[in-house]
Amino acid sequence: MATVDSAITSFLANHLRELAKLYELTIITNTSNPALLSEIGVDANLIRIKFSRKISLAADFYCLLKLVQIFMGTRFASIHSITPKAGLLAMLAAYLTKVSLRVHTFTGQVWALDYGFRRLCLKTTDKLIGALTTHNIVDSHSQLDFLVKQHVLHPDKASVFGSGSVGGVDLTRFKKNIHLRKLVRKELSLPNESFVFLYLGRLTKDKGVLDLAHAFSKIQDANTYLIFIGPDEDDYSSQIKIICSKKINNIRLIGFTKIPYKLLSAADVLCLPSYREGFGSVIIEAAAMQIPSLGSNIYGIKDAIKDMQTGLLHEAGNISDIKKTMEVLLKDRYLLNNLGRQAKARAVYEFDANILSKIWLKFYKKNLR
Numbered sequence: 469m470a471t472v473d474s475a476i477t478s479f480l481a482n483h484l485r486e487l488a489k490l491y492e493l494t495i496i497t498n499t500s501n502p503a504l505l506s507e508i509g510v511d512a513n514l515i516r517i518k519f520s521r522k523i524s525l526a527a528d529f530y531c532l533l534k535l536v537q538i539f540m541g542t543r544f545a546s547i548h549s550i551t552p553k554a555g556l557l558a559m560l561a562a563y564l565t566k567v568s569l570r571v572h573t574f575t576g577q578v579w580a581l582d583y584g585f586r587r588l589c590l591k592t593t594d595k596l597i598g599a600l601t602t603h604n605i606v607d608s609h610s611q612l613d614f615l616v617k618q619h620v621l622h623p624d625k626a627s628v629f630g631s632g633s634v635g636g637v638d639l640t641r642f643k644k645n646i647h648l649r650k651l652v653r654k655e656l657s658l659p660n661e662s663f664v665f666l667y668l669g670r671l672t673k674d675k676g677v678l679d680l681a682h683a684f685s686k687i688q689d690a691n692t693y694l695i696f697i698g699p700d701e702d703d704y705s706s707q708i709k710i711i712c713s714k715k716i717n718n719i720r721l722i723g724f725t726k727i728p729y730k731l732l733s734a735a736d737v738l739c740l741p742s743y744r745e746g747f748g749s750v751i752i753e754a755a756a757m758q759i760p761s762l763g764s765n766i767y768g769i770k771d772a773i774k775d776m777q778t779g780l781l782h783e784a785g786n787i788s789d790i791k792k793t794m795e796v797l798l799k800d801r802y803l804l805n806n807l808g809r810q811a812k813a814r815a816v817y818e819f820d821a822n823i824l825s826k827i828w829l830k831f832y833k834k835n836l837r
Contacts, residue, residue, distance in 0.1 A: 473499035479635035535561035576746025636821035666735035676741030755811035778811035
């Protein structure tokens with residue numbers, strides 16, 4: 469169960485295809501696409517419920533009653549949720565209907581940067597989810613340490629699958645392709661010999677996109693470019709253009725894409741200067757394409773990036789430190805290539821989606837009686 473269908477298509481498709489070979493699956497999510505599962509090759513039942521991502525007492529209570537009704541009618545052996553709203557409603561309904569195996573996957577905490585009453589409410593919600601489950605999956609080891617120290621999860625009820633991440637990386641899609649690199653650079657009017665930094669994700673303040681823009685604006689090399697890819701929820705594109713006004717011709721702003729592997733191929737370095745991150749799946753996707761990453765030294769990201777081995781870590785929010793790490797790789801091509809090779813090797817041996825799917829299967833074979 470997930471609040472939005474993108475969580476299913478982006479992270480869980482491979483796992484669900486494997487699980488469907490052994491178990492009868494039902495997917496519950498908010499989607500307008502009745503062909504969602506057939507499009508990703510998952511043999512499962514689909515129940516569509518209009519979950520609200522924002523807090524809405526009336527709508528949330530209605531969804532809870534709907535779930536209780538569904539769970540009582542079907543008597544599932546297990547309920548597994550991902551995303552906070554789905555986790556709260558699913559675990560409440562599963563607990564009330566006495567589902568024996570109740571699992572939630574934690575993928576980062578919005579409240580980590582909050583304060584006051586909002587932080588208390590959101591953190592309490594995660595605590596409640598953790599209390600209602602029989603087991604919790606966390607998508608990075610450093611995030612698990614954080615949740616345990618914050619007394620949100622008990623270590624005996626939580627674990628990380630493999631080296632981390634929810635879905636791993638699809639090595640059949642995310643792979644180095646020189647021809648595609650040249651094609652995308654041509655489409656984006658990027659010189660073949662230019663150096664390209666790339667950000668892929670939602671354009672929000674918490675992701676550090678303005679810090680990245682400030683750092684890039686200070687780099688003197690005229691043959692260096694920065695691409696922003698992802699949905700812009702609060703018109704951050706306008707702010708980025710203002711910050712980089714003197715280098716506006718070296719900026720590319722692209723919205724949401726369904727083909728991240730194609731656009732990633734144009735990059736030399738991936739940048740994720742986020743203030744909070746559960747893991748940072750885009751880092752291992754880039755790694756599979758032999759592209760090293762620059763990222764904030766925070767929980768989650770420091771699991772995805774091995775500093776000075778598969779990429780470089782910088783202080784979150786420190787523009788001069790971000791600029792410094794960008795310039796290090798811009799000037800040291802030997803280090804760049806070495807980090808890229810090691811990043812790819814780690815992606816293949818630790819984060820292959822098939823490896824993660826086997827761990828999911830092993831978990832359910834052990835816990836479903």
